[in-house]
Amino acid sequence: MATNLNVVYGDTHFFGDVCKNFDYAAQFTQHDAGLLDQIKSCNSVYRFRFPIRKGNGFEVIDAWRVEHSHHQSPTKGGIRYSDMVNEDEVMALAALMTYKCAIVNVPFGGAKGGIKINPKNYTVQELENITRRYTVELIKKNFIGPSTDVPAPDYGSGEREMGWIADTYSTMNPGQLDSLGAVTGKPLSLHGIAGRREATGRGVAMAVRECVSVAEDMQAIGLTAGINGKRVIVQGLGNVGFYSAKFLAEYGATIVGLCEYEGAIYNENGLDVDAVFQHRKETGSILGYPGAKEFKNSGEGLEQPCDILVPAALENQITVENVGRLQTKIIAEGANGPTSPEAEAIFYKNGGIIIPDMYANAGGVTVSYFEWLKNLSHVAFGRMNRRFEENANKNLVNMVEGITGVALTDVQRNAIVKGATELELVNSGLEDTMIRSYHEIRSIYKGNSKIDTMRTAALVGSINKIAISYQNLGVWP
Structure with a gap:
């Protein structure tokens, strides 16, 4: 049993909350206290500063890269561009990435970056200069590479920035066959993957759908099973929030807020x-959208009646x-750390469920x-087998039509014989991951009456998997 881990939280807030949950x-769990301390700690924290030319002068930029756990290689995590970035936040997000990867059985250690x-x-030119210089600084300290540490987009960054990183890394590593695997979230033209842009939001929607599909759990909180007609409020119309709302x-589901x-x-x-997204694009604000009640204070929007609240900011x-003041039964955390531990305890006490970030x-x-995987294999998913599947399915349909004498329409035939595209394969893999992982977490949650939240259940499963990885490395007996 873990006791007395001697954690000093100091002035930290976000990382402190993550550590408290851990x-x-x-x-x-039944793991050695030293092993638990190793799992929890950030292994490498790299803080650096570099100058850029801005206008007629210079500006010094603060940046970080944190590798939380090396129980799996490479480490993995996004790069956040925000003037609110600080070391505590990057450490917390790196830790969450470690646990997240373990929860969904993705073989990476956790990392995170921030500018x-x-x-x-x-x-745009200044952003490119900042991104490329940041990448060079990571290269110099071996904090980036397809087998070392693989960045991705996060708040404030996207495909464009990942393209700059990929180009910089490849330029600095001539002849490295797998150089494009040093960063993900790239544009398709730079060997990104179909479905990556909307993947986080789609995953949130799948998580919610799976949660509300369990009749026993929904009955316990006073809801019917199934996603149809469920009222949803989404906070944030960025990449995650927009696609969460769209797919829900x-x-x-009915997006009411x-x-x-x-x-x-x-x-x-x-x-x-x-339509709301287009209205905001044209006017610069979601306020003024026809037919909607509006609140100047964004926080009031969270407190309106709904069945599911998705904080994705x-x-x-x-x-x-x-x-x-929340009037919801389920919180689905699209953002990282949107709910404080104290608030979570109150929400569960009031009979709610939180689907943890x-x-x-x-x-x-x-x-x-x-x-x-696509970058390391140097071939797009579906390229080798799509036409083979289509021809095999055509032969099967022709045989069945010949035996039964029933001819299919062109629409029916095309639906049956078509081979899977890369996007369809990606979405299939994502759906399988989200469904299996949810029921792994729920099994732990329901299997121990002392585990009082889904977050704790998810962490218990994650800790056990990481501990096994360390033991397989021979670090702990």
């Missing part, structure tokens, strides 16, 4: 996510101050794993 879950800038304050609507930093809108009859959005938003790293 310590609480660790008591439900302390507001991208809106820089030209496709699955049959959307929240952004400028305010929130609500309509109990439902909102058209694409930044951490620490649900606290002891506002959790009592470590699982709910793991779609991005899952599809990044597929992209990494």
Whole structure:
């Protein structure tokens, strides 16, 4: 049993919360205290500064890369571009990546990066200079590479930045066959993978759909089983929030509320996510969308009636101050760390369920794993077998038509004989991952009456898997 791990949280907040959650879950495992301390600690924290030319002068940029765990190689994690980035946050996100990868059975250690800038304050050329210089600094310290540490997009970064990183790394490593595997989330033109952009949001939607499909659990919180008609509020219309809302609507849910930093809108009859997104693109705000009740204070949007709340913006959005005003039964954490531990305890006490971030938003790293495999194998998924499958299916359909005398329509025939595209294979792999992982977590949660939250159950499973990896490495007997 884990006791007295002697963690000093100091002035940390986010990483401290992650460590507190870890310590609480660790008591439900049987591992040596030293091993648990190794699993929890950040192995490598690299903080650095570099100058860039801005206008007629220079500016010094603060940046970080944290490798939390080397129980699997490479380590994996996004790079956040934000003027709110700090070392504590990057450490916390790196730790969450370790646990996240273990939860969904992706063979990576956790890492995270951060550049302390507001991208809106820089030209495209300046952003490119910052990104390429950041990459060079990582290369110099061996903090990037297809078998070492593989970055990906995060808040404030995207395909464009990952393309710059891939080009810089390849340029600095001439002749390295697997150089494009040093970063994921790249554009398709640079050997990215279909479905990566929407993967995190799609994964959140799949997690919610799987959660509400369990009739026993829904009955316990006063809801019917199934996603159809469930009222959903989503906070954040960035990449994760937009696609979470979009796919939940496709699955049959009703998006009744959307929240952004400028305010929130609500309509109990439902909102058209694409139309709201277009309205914001044209006007710069979700406020003023026709037919919706609006709130100038974004936080009020979280407190409107719904069945499922999806915080998909930044951490620490649900606290002891506002959790009592929430009118929802399920919180699905699209963002990292949106719920404080104290608020989580209150929410569960009030009869709710939280789908934890470590699982709910793991779609991005899952599809990044597929992209990494694609880059190492140097062939797109489906390229080798798609036409073979189509021809085999055609032969089967022809044989069945000949035996039965029943001719299929062109639409029916095409639906049966077509081979899977890369996108379909990626989505299939993601769906299988999210479904299997949810029931692994639920099994732990339901199998021990002392485990009181899904987050604790997810961490218990994660800790056990990481401990086995260390033992297989021979680090612990």
